[in-house]
Amino acid sequence: MKLLLKYMKPYRGLAIITVLVLMVDIAGTMLVPTLLANMVNIGVATKNFNYILQNGLAMLGATALASGGALLGSYLSAKLAANVGRDIRNAVYDSSLAFSGSDFERFGTGSMITRTLNDINVIQQSIIMTIQMVLPVPIMCVMGIALATSIDYQMGILLAIVVAVVLVIAAITVANAAPIFTRLQRFIDRMNVVLRENITGVRVIRAFNKEEHENERLDDVFSRYAKAAIKVNWLFAGLDCSAFFLMNIAEVAVLWFGGNRVGAHAMEIGSISAVLEYAMLILFFIMMAQIVALTLPRAKACLDRADEVINLVPEIRDCVRPAHDPLDAKGNLALDAAVVADAAVTADAAVVADAAEPDDDADVVAAFRHVTFRFSDADEDTLHNLNFRCRRGQTTAIIGSTGSGKSTVAKLLLRFHDVTGGAIQFNGADVRGMTRESLRDAIAYVPQKAWLFSGTIADNLRFGNEAATEEQMRHALDVAQSQFVYDLPDGLDSRVAQGGTNFSGGQRQRLSIARALMKRADLYIFDDSFSALDFKTDAALRRALVPETRDAATLIIAQRISTILHADQIIVLKDGEMAGIGTHEELMETCEVYRAIAESQMKGGDGNGR
Structure with missing residues (x-):
């Protein structure tokens, strides 16, 4: 609820105006029965045509006032809901942009889509319905019971009892509905995930003749959602029945007791119609409020899910700058003890000291110093004790078997994850002391899976x-x-x-690759970006890259030996550790792991790609 109040605060003026307009609507609506009662009790009883005409015109004016208030109130409440929904949606999206890879995995793509679109739509609709159907109820109850009591106190007491019974039933129903709506949102998440998999993977499903299997999987998910939805419908059905039953009981009671009091000359006949109208108006709005109230637990669940995303503290974030710590020319922070602590670094003092010292070589763009990394849900390190440098004007290549941690190197450089030990330097500064914007501004990246928008x-x-x-x-x-x-x-x-x-x-x-080359960067990362190219195109592209990247460092992650033969240094990874580093010729002599890869790919050649 705090989240909703936070995003409604900028529109409190609009909210106040909306409520005032709705009160005008209510006032006009509640005025009509009193005018009608006066018309009957005085105008008809005394056969005063002018009085009847005056009250008729007053009723027409009250109706016009109520109609205008209802129309303007509907517009203002929709505008308020749209503005709040837009702001919450933007906040969810903006928060997701700061997520690390682990943060995204926590929620999942399907759930993020549901939270950003479906959940916030539910919140918007709930805001509109709450303003139009729920907020008027307490005002109508107080005004209706007060006006009925002013006509006849016994009829006022009767109306108050009926209203109290209906409110108790509504509260019980809403309490039972809350957990069901929470489950409904989870089922929508699951449906999104399964549908997304089936739509994007339709070719694979057809190729393996798995249509029937996937049909059954989808049917299971849809059936679970249907069962929960049916429970909700049962609640709605029970609520409708009880509400209409109570309305009819109230109508009969008003007519019965009112008729007896008219017979006893304790009240006039026109007053019965007024009390009856108040009872119907109050009970009708309570019934509508009950239906809306049943959706509020769902809106609450949606608000909680949006709040989870908005208030999640990202695993990776820019360090908070102390007041005394000036920024450098690029807007980055120097690495000090406070920064290291804020970044939750587990490196020992020797590693931190080594990372804080400026590199001996001015042409080093990126340097891995004793880097160790482990995913939060993993039992062992993905990378362990990596030490190498990427120099300006040179090409560094990384090769290794599947699962050796090659792509993780690129993700650490881009700070999609933070190291769990050691440090990564970029242009002499620890990446944890740089803003993510300035770091990624200086890197051009071609991902392993080519993605176009x-x-x-x-x-x-x-x-x-x-x-x-x-x-x-x-x-x-x-x-x-x-x-x-x-x-x-x-x-x-x-x-x-x-x-x-x-x-x-x-x-x-x-x-x-062309998109990455549009950027003038200090480091170009090609993460297995040549795998779908034939050998001729691969060779031509790499030759054309040389003059384009001569003022920058180039990092090529590959599985094909032919792609990295002429790299200035090749790093061989095995089970997350460096098995060798050097040129192709050096590694053929000294690294058994590299030699095995080369020989398996170059059978029939001389080991040098010829």
């Missing part, structure tokens, strides 16, 4: 440089061997499907 080819290239000219884009495409773009009817304006699925794997990789 929906839009045009030009849109995707400008992702690396918003101010890129057509000439710059064409140059990047030429370097990335993406001349196929020129053969497309629309060229740079050719449409790209989500994920780039309307291009082949090799074309997606080349476009991803």
